[in-house]
Amino acid sequence: MSHISKIILKSLFSKPSTAMYPIKKREYYPNTRGAIENDIKSCIFCGICVKKCPTKGLEVLRDQKQWSIDRCRCISCGACVTACPKKCLTMENTYSAPSTEKKVDRYIQPEDKVQ
Amino acid sequence: MRILITSILFILLTPIAGGLLAGVDRVISARMQKRVGPSILQPFYDVLKLFQKENVVVNVSQNLYVFSFLFFTIFTGVLFFIGGDILLTVFSSTLAGIFFILGGYSTHSPYSFLGSERELISMVSDEPMVILMAIGMYMVTQSFLIRDIIAFNQPIIYYLPGVFIGYLFVLTIKMKKSPFDLSMSHHAHQEIVSGITTEFSGKSLALIEIAHWYENIFLLGTVFLFFAPKPILGVMMSLIIYLVEIFIDNTNARVKWQWLFKSSWFVALCAGAVNIFVLFINQS
Amino acid sequence: MLEKQITEEIEIDKLFSRCAELKFCGYRLVQIGCTRTVSGVEINYSFDNNFQFLNLRISCEKDQTVPSIQSVYECAFIYENEIAELFGITITDMKINFNGLLYKAAVSTPFGETAAETKAVR
Amino acid sequence: MSFFKKSPWLIHYDGSSCNGCDIEVLACLTPVYDIERFGIINTGNPKHADIFLITGAVNEQNKEVILNIYSQMPDPKVVIAVGACASSGGICAEGYNILGGVDKLIPVDVYVPGCAARPEAIIDGVVKGLEVLENKYRNKNKKK
Amino acid sequence: MSERMIIPFGPQHPVLPEPIHLSLVLENEKVVDVLPSIGFVHRGLEKLVEKKDFLEYTFVAERICGICSYMHGMGYCQAIENIMNIEIPGRASFLRVIGAEFSRIHSHLLWLGLCADAFGFESLFMHTWKLREQILDLMEEMTGGRVIFSSVKIGGVKKDVDDSLLSKINDVLLELEPQVKEISSVFLESITVRHRLEGVGVLTQDEAVSLGAVGPMLRASGINQDMRKLGYAAYAELDFEPIIDTEGDSMARCRVRIKEIFQSMDLIRQAVAKLPQGPIAAPFKGNPDGEYFSRLEQPRGEVIYYVKGNGTKFLDRMRVRTPTFANLPALIKVLKGCDLADVPILILTIDPCISCTER
Numbered sequence A: 001m002s003h004i005s006k007i008i009l010k011s012l013f014s015k016p017s018t019a020m021y022p023i024k025k026r027e028y029y030p031n032t033r034g035a036i037e038n039d040i041k042s043c044i045f046c047g048i049c050v051k052k053c054p055t056k057g058l059e060v061l062r063d064q065k066q067w068s069i070d071r072c073r074c075i076s077c078g079a080c081v082t083a084c085p086k087k088c089l090t091m092e093n094t095y096s097a098p099s100t101e102k103k104v105d106r107y108i109q110p111e112d113k114v115q
Numbered sequence B: 001m002r003i004l005i006t007s008i009l010f011i012l013l014t015p016i017a018g019g020l021l022a023g024v025d026r027v028i029s030a031r032m033q034k035r036v037g038p039s040i041l042q043p044f045y046d047v048l049k050l051f052q053k054e055n056v057v058v059n060v061s062q063n064l065y066v067f068s069f070l071f072f073t074i075f076t077g078v079l080f081f082i083g084g085d086i087l088l089t090v091f092s093s094t095l096a097g098i099f100f101i102l103g104g105y106s107t108h109s110p111y112s113f114l115g116s117e118r119e120l121i122s123m124v125s126d127e128p129m130v131i132l133m134a135i136g137m138y139m140v141t142q143s144f145l146i147r148d149i150i151a152f153n154q155p156i157i158y159y160l161p162g163v164f165i166g167y168l169f170v171l172t173i174k175m176k177k178s179p180f181d182l183s184m185s186h187h188a189h190q191e192i193v194s195g196i197t198t199e200f201s202g203k204s205l206a207l208i209e210i211a212h213w214y215e216n217i218f219l220l221g222t223v224f225l226f227f228a229p230k231p232i233l234g235v236m237m238s239l240i241i242y243l244v245e246i247f248i249d250n251t252n253a254r255v256k257w258q259w260l261f262k263s264s265w266f267v268a269l270c271a272g273a274v275n276i277f278v279l280f281i282n283q284s
Numbered sequence C: 001m002l003e004k005q006i007t008e009e010i011e012i013d014k015l016f017s018r019c020a021e022l023k024f025c026g027y028r029l030v031q032i033g034c035t036r037t038v039s040g041v042e043i044n045y046s047f048d049n050n051f052q053f054l055n056l057r058i059s060c061e062k063d064q065t066v067p068s069i070q071s072v073y074e075c076a077f078i079y080e081n082e083i084a085e086l087f088g089i090t091i092t093d094m095k096i097n098f099n100g101l102l103y104k105a106a107v108s109t110p111f112g113e114t115a116a117e118t119k120a121v122r
Numbered sequence D: 001m002s003f004f005k006k007s008p009w010l011i012h013y014d015g016s017s018c019n020g021c022d023i024e025v026l027a028c029l030t031p032v033y034d035i036e037r038f039g040i041i042n043t044g045n046p047k048h049a050d051i052f053l054i055t056g057a058v059n060e061q062n063k064e065v066i067l068n069i070y071s072q073m074p075d076p077k078v079v080i081a082v083g084a085c086a087s088s089g090g091i092c093a094e095g096y097n098i099l100g101g102v103d104k105l106i107p108v109d110v111y112v113p114g115c116a117a118r119p120e121a122i123i124d125g126v127v128k129g130l131e132v133l134e135n136k137y138r139n140k141n142k143k144k
Numbered sequence E: 001m002s003e004r005m006i007i008p009f010g011p012q013h014p015v016l017p018e019p020i021h022l023s024l025v026l027e028n029e030k031v032v033d034v035l036p037s038i039g040f041v042h043r044g045l046e047k048l049v050e051k052k053d054f055l056e057y058t059f060v061a062e063r064i065c066g067i068c069s070y071m072h073g074m075g076y077c078q079a080i081e082n083i084m085n086i087e088i089p090g091r092a093s094f095l096r097v098i099g100a101e102f103s104r105i106h107s108h109l110l111w112l113g114l115c116a117d118a119f120g121f122e123s124l125f126m127h128t129w130k131l132r133e134q135i136l137d138l139m140e141e142m143t144g145g146r147v148i149f150s151s152v153k154i155g156g157v158k159k160d161v162d163d164s165l166l167s168k169i170n171d172v173l174l175e176l177e178p179q180v181k182e183i184s185s186v187f188l189e190s191i192t193v194r195h196r197l198e199g200v201g202v203l204t205q206d207e208a209v210s211l212g213a214v215g216p217m218l219r220a221s222g223i224n225q226d227m228r229k230l231g232y233a234a235y236a237e238l239d240f241e242p243i244i245d246t247e248g249d250s251m252a253r254c255r256v257r258i259k260e261i262f263q264s265m266d267l268i269r270q271a272v273a274k275l276p277q278g279p280i281a282a283p284f285k286g287n288p289d290g291e292y293f294s295r296l297e298q299p300r301g302e303v304i305y306y307v308k309g310n311g312t313k314f315l316d317r318m319r320v321r322t323p324t325f326a327n328l329p330a331l332i333k334v335l336k337g338c339d340l341a342d343v344p345i346l347i348l349t350i351d352p353c354i355s356c357t358e359r
């Protein structure tokens, strides 16, 4: 009883340890695993990332020069990043935002691409 | 006329005071847990939201019981604050409790059934002490009327320290604070889910919440009685006791009903009955 | 770090007596696990005694039955029921029998077909 | 004036999650994240709840439980799918016992991606859910 | 008033973080019979080896459970490494110990919090979980994840730890140790807590063995058994003794776990001090052919991965026998005859991990 009293009184008269998210934004570590981004300009639509993805969350439409990711499927495992031969995929250290619909992010390569 | 005004004032002001006290409880508990916690007005938001919620009624008698519970709780408070008979307040608060329990039983859910059973046990546990308190006050002031008790020339605590300690103990039971929060709780960590209130939702839950505000104010009023001739001290003491209850809530695990039963009777006997006995010897 | 792991292949009818022996020698039942083979399954009964790992293995054709060892190792019931339910193996004389209601999976005996059958599908 | 935004009570059900998202939901209650700041109470009782947080995918056995909880919640209510598993099935979608994301069973209002969904993401998701809750209440009143 | 009542306990229940369903047959508030039914989290992950190759399966293995995620990955990779005769570099094996022991601390703190919650001690739950956050922050800085670490891979680990992080680990442990001491003395000394734990759910030494209990459950009943003594990863080079208690009640199990937190802190310090330089992963080629039973000590006890490869990308079999699965018979035993109020504590006392149990 005395130990917990001490802890509790100490807490009562000191600052709470709440991080106050979302009023205060949070800094993530460089290592933190988050959303996958594609630097679409250098993508060659080889489809290797699609094959390596354990959740089948990626899709490549070669003829439309489109690479897309289903945010709701991705488990941030990084397999696609490791596999990409052009190293155009990166893993950000921020998470993909919640949404009211299932979000598929499409990246379409601009026509006038310089390779 | 004065009685009428007091009653109306009580009925109108108590929910405000009771709700605020509940808010203070939430905030202080959070701080004790090193959290920021909700706004102090949170209990009002909760109740107002519950009124906006769809009402799912399990059966008709359920609402009747809740309404009776609220009615008799308010009645108890009114009786108390207009200075009525203390035995009658004890009786009517018990009656209110019984309606609450009946409401729990009436839903036929195993959780609320068990919650009601435990509430019944809590009542049996705290009742002796409450009655001892009434008797003690009578022995000191020679009256069961609260207005006479208040008018007594000295704080009653001088004569009834043992009874006061015993009463504080049962106060924890009555306020449904840990370690004695066996019959219901709205935070999710109870083996019987929300206990008695499991099957209540929407408006009826809001009414139960409001009834508890009235009840808390009434309970703090009884603490005040012990210090009555010194009103400032009395109010201070009731608030301090309330803080102590929050503190106890946060420093204890929930005990089992057997322990609750044994300990409360033990305390009633040791502190309460001995005190009364001493008084009796002195007076005769 | 390689731990020495002994696997003893035995006949089904020796299983019970061998388990009783091990129990007598103070071995603890670690797990029972089932693996599909070309024509049936093999079941591994793993034991441990003071970090000595010992494995009994029986092979069992699709229509063969396996005796329960619950009367030797009480806790075997959970593994035996699992095997019966997921692999569709008949285990005889189980004291505690969930009758296929342990997992209640969407597919009954998901590991039911033999490895040969799966290869064919693939 | 609606008070849902100020006092959303939630119920959390762990579908067939790996516990990852689960303990992150619990972590949201603890001092560092403290979602009680938003007036949220984890009630554990469907009849008291406004928000239904589900972690993990739907499988053969828990689909009835989820339907049951959902139907016991009084209106208006909001469903939030937390984590890749609850949103789409995630890594285990190909398992024989998995039906898929929660939206296969009941309408989902907010999807929180991630594996595991971070507490910050869950807080964002709940805040989004509050808007939806408020709108649902307004629409219901309009219809009346 | 001895009518019998059946109350459903779970799968959705506020004191259970996970879905397990028990039908409790009550006589007043005494439990006279327990009928468990599981399967609410059954996902069929073992069968996924037919659809994912053995490299991809590492991600699945990590997601068998989000609490022991680190050790699930580690156990699976160890099995593959043994089959393929991959020698992991020294630095990797020490890093694995650090990761695994941090997981143990976080898991035990998590358990202590849930246990406090189960006996209605909310403030204690909050304070315990507050301490846990510091461990998670450290884990995130090291591996990138708070609960799913994705850190172990076949042949080693994915991310190295630099010197500044190593000294941070020491600093955090130094700061954390007195705080954990303070919290744990509440568990060990508070009157109401002792009233709820002591003598509750006693499991004798013989029962523990014959019911096949593992981990703290077994050690609290006086049996010396800790798989780390097998010396996998770098445990052979570290100095520690399994923690044993003799009472066999819930308090003993609580004591064992508390002591293991300090033991893990000590192991991490040893590992940090001895961490060798060098690469963090060994290259390898080919597919696994052969079988192995990989045994590990998870926070909840001994876990077994049985992996059987056939020389192709796809494994023949991957079976995991998790500690909770092995502890279920003992749980059913202690539940019979207890008070309803003790049910949550008894369930928690085996530290149930349903998701790995059912996979």
Ligand code: SF4
Binding pocket: A038, A042, A043, A044, A045, A046, A047, A048, A049, A050, A060, A067, A083, A084, A085, A086, A087, A088, A089
């Ligand atoms: S692997 Fe890289 S280059 Fe190939 S399709 Fe994927 S992102 Fe584009």
Ligand code: SF4
Binding pocket: A036, A052, A053, A054, A055, A056, A057, A058, A069, A073, A074, A075, A076, A077, A078, A079, A080, A081
């Ligand atoms: S991170 Fe993993 S799950 Fe996400 S897209 Fe890449 S490979 Fe797929």
Ligand code: SF4
Binding pocket: A053, A054, A055, A056, A057, A073, D088, D089, D090, D091, D092, D093, D094, D095
């Ligand atoms: S996302 Fe689902 S369906 Fe796709 S690979 Fe993963 S588990 Fe399978």
Ligand code: SF4
Binding pocket: B176, B177, B178, B181, B185, B186, B187, B188, B189, B249, E120, E121, E122
């Ligand atoms: S112990 Fe009871 S009163 Fe205290 S926070 Fe928990 S539920 Fe609320």
Ligand code: SF4
Binding pocket: C021, C022, C025
């Ligand atoms: S120790 Fe081994 S060999 Fe000796 S009797 Fe026992 S089982 Fe047989």
Ligand code: SF4
Binding pocket: A075, D016, D017, D018, D019, D020, D021, D022, D055, D056, D082, D083, D084, D085, D086, D090, D091, D114, D115, D116, D117, E063, E066, E148
């Ligand atoms: S999304 Fe990931 S962390 Fe969450 S339950 Fe699924 S596998 Fe676990």
Ligand code: SF4
Binding pocket: E064, E065, E066, E067, E068, E069, E071, E072, E107, E298, E299, E300, E301, E322, E323, E324, E352, E353, E354, E355, E356, E357
């Ligand atoms: S025992 Fe529990 S925590 Fe450990 S790996 Fe299994 S599921 Fe995870």
Ligand code: SF4
Binding pocket: D018, D019, E064, E065, E066, E067, E068, E069, E300, E322, E324, E351, E352, E353, E354, E355, E356, E357
């Ligand atoms: S015991 Fe199993 S389900 Fe529970 S946290 Fe650990 S791995 Fe997950």
